[in-house]
Amino acid sequence: MPAADWRALRAAPRRRTAVSRAQVERVSARAVGAFGLVFGAQTVPLAIEQSKYLVDGAGAALMAVLYGSIAALAVATFAGAAVRAAALAFAGLYAMSLLAWPFLVVDTDAMSGAQPWLYYLCTVATTAAVVATPLIWATAYTIIVPAAYGVLRLTPAGGAVSPLLAVLDAMYAAILGVAVLVIITMLRQAAEAVDTAQEAALQRYDLAARQHATEIERVKVDALVHDSVLTTLLSAAAAETPEERALAARMASDAVRRLDEAGAEGPRANDRVSLAVLVRRLRGSLAAFTTPFVVRVVNTAGVELPVEAVDALASASMQAIVNSVQHADEPGRTTRRELRIRGVRAGGCVIEVADNGRGFDPLTVPESRLGLRMSIDERMTNAGGAARIDAAPGRGTTVTLSWPAGVEEATP
Incomplete structure (x- = not known):
């Protein structure tokens, strides 16, 4: 299953x-x-x-x-x-x-x-x-x-x-x-x-639960294909310098690893892990990029999150990071990028991936583009969290990921 x-x-x-x-x-x-x-x-x-x-x-x-x-x-x-x-x-x-x-x-x-x-x-x-x-x-x-x-x-x-x-x-x-x-x-x-x-109601619920689980699995596969496979292919096709080709090679290796993990994934307990694990995971992923990010971490001590929430936050954050690396730069202008991670009480987290690059209008993004809709928004929603994208042409982009949903509004 x-x-x-x-x-x-x-x-x-x-x-x-x-x-x-x-x-x-x-x-x-x-x-x-x-x-x-x-x-x-x-x-x-x-x-x-x-x-x-x-x-x-x-x-x-x-x-x-x-x-x-x-x-x-x-x-x-x-x-x-x-x-x-x-x-x-x-x-x-x-x-x-x-x-x-x-x-x-x-x-x-x-x-x-x-x-x-x-x-x-x-x-x-x-x-x-x-x-x-x-x-x-x-x-x-x-x-x-x-x-x-x-x-x-x-x-x-x-x-x-x-x-x-x-x-x-x-x-x-x-x-x-x-x-x-x-x-x-x-x-x-x-x-x-x-x-x-x-x-009859229980039977309908069982059917709806199975359909919902199938939809979640479809979204997960679509997001995995976009994050790991499609992004790798696009990066490899656009690579011109040795650094870009090396980055594409590392992304390809990571894509193969994630596909293997997805194929072998099975039932697991709803364990909770420290927010520090997520921080280390994101820092390790950033090390694969030649593009610098300023990382700011606040209030992680004592914060624990479910494994599924950590997976969703990490994957959605990486997609936002990849989007920033690929699309934010403007010719003749230096782009500043930040990754901000904040723990909220004992079981919440808010992550912001921000840049001051070229920005875009989220309303004009076509439905066929999976990076925002599935890899970020639906992924966080399916895990019980939320995603918000603040962007405008010429004013940069900030992607805010929060788990559980609503924790961002409940805290300053």
Whole structure:
């Protein structure tokens, strides 16, 4: 993988799975566990009282089964393990308890007009079914179980109430169950829509990141070709004196080295190096030129920059230096050139390549000229920095490179 592509993908946010649906399921399950404990606790006194009307031991066994399954459901929901199994177990045990109730009651006279304590757990059971089963089965359970309770109410074991009251009790339980079913279903559907949109957005981001990495690599290659190859060829073609030919030979050697390094470049950590390393690198590069530069260095102590920023600053500075050497001189006039390097706080840098030569109008530079646009401006932008060119015909040129972007405006 190209280095720029690798760095761009590494800098991108890590891909994560969609969690909206999982959050809905977790909240729903914990609500069932919590309200199950609350509703169960409220029915304990009535369950103890009505256990006297059941077969000996049946009341205690029924309470142990239902309350035990509610406790297991609460533990499972808050632990996040075996939630569906615990909810399904409680829903099934509740339905079986409801069907077994008429066969367990022995004192039907005492139950006359009374409300079986199982009624108060009906909504907990229907909600558990919604959590544990698919929509079609949850809907069936939400309708059938309240209907079964309504039938139970008509029997002597269920209080032998009037059909109207039995229907009202069944409808009330069904309405509560359907309301919970609708709310959870809507939340699930909304969460699925969010998950789908999030997944699509992540895919689009991945595509954009790859395209951006490809564009960065293209700019890097274009800048490398211009800086190292094209500049070397132009210098060699224009060389007339032995000094100029020697300079062209050194530039050709440097171009070959940089091409080899670019071909072998791979992923590397985002290390930080001292600004002094950049200063030494630029001084060493200036030694290859016969044209003198005045070098001024300020506030480099303690300043560290990322390797990628150092590479961008060094390459863009060298392109500005080469441009000055090739284009700034005017016949019959001595051109003064300066390289100014200034550290900014602990992690910033501003570099100025200035001359008082012939200058130019940046607005008239054609798009086909890559030296300013790609080798300087885009290179600094891709590294998180900025470049500014101040030039005018007859008044010289100053190229200002700053990293990170905006650090120049933030300091005097």
